[in-house]
Amino acid sequence: MLSSVLAGALLLLGAAQPILAAKPSPGCGKAPKLITAAAATTPGLSITSGGAKRQYFVKLPANYDNNHPYRLIFTMHAVGGSGQQVSSGAGGYYNLPNLINDTTGAIYVAPTGTSGSLGIGWWNNGGSDVTLVQDLIKEVENDVCIDQNLRFSTGFSHGAAMSFILACALGKELRAVAVLSGSPQISGTCPGGTEPVAWYSQHGTRDQVLNISGGRQMRDRFIKNNGCAAKEAKEPARGEPHIKTVYECKPEYPTTFVAFDGDHTPSPKDPGASSTFSDKYTWEFFQQFK
């Protein structure tokens, strides 16, 4: 009796993630040679990956401290976009820098995809975009100070599809992903036997570009990988606010799905709301890992 009460209490507390000791990258304690404030501005930086010259942008926190192991957050663009587009403007890097203060700090990487039938995107031909991200992890972590236990990826649409494939391909190298209206097919396929990765995703019930059925498939893949108990994820009817489903999973792999009444958008708003929940939910999800 008492033990079941305790077990219930522990389940309620289940949201608190174990704090892992920081795993400082080789760039910690060194003055950066490559990545300075200029890495966030055009033309960004370039790296040779898979024999091709690829572009990326990096945003450091103000007052970057090379002894502080920061979070590393990949912010992947949608089709037709670029690293430059993600890195630009007041809401750049999916608006996360406006939510993550400089004391907590994060280092953002916004690479540019390659040309494909619909424009520049994450076509990941022959795994080339997975290789790019692996090469960027090395390049960035050798130069600046990253906590290697705190790597994340997020993106909208093609950037979400790529974040899904990164979760499949990199497994425990990533701590969590936030997949905003993605698809399980457009950046390659998720091989069988993949590892658990903490999972947040959201999708519009009326998405006419990437059907929500693909959003459910990606989510279900990680519900399985993350050992979550089956649970119905309710979806809102026309005119209703979003519905968030938090699954009960292996403790280190929280899994959350949000369905909203809307089309293909990175910044859905509830009826009457003046701002989106996407950035807040992404950071709320990522910040639980320490």
Ligand SMILES: *[C@@H]1O[C@H](CO)[C@@H](O)[C@H](O)[C@H]1NC(C)=O
């Ligand atoms: C930054 O955020 C952390 C975590 O939310 C908080 O503990 C800290 O007080 C914040 N610092 C500032 C200067 O706002």
Ligand SMILES: *[C@@H]1O[C@H](CO)[C@@H](O)[C@H](O)[C@H]1NC(C)=O
């Ligand atoms: C998504 O796909 C389902 C099943 O094929 C279909 O019934 C539905 O109309 C599609 N939704 C949109 C918004 O296209």
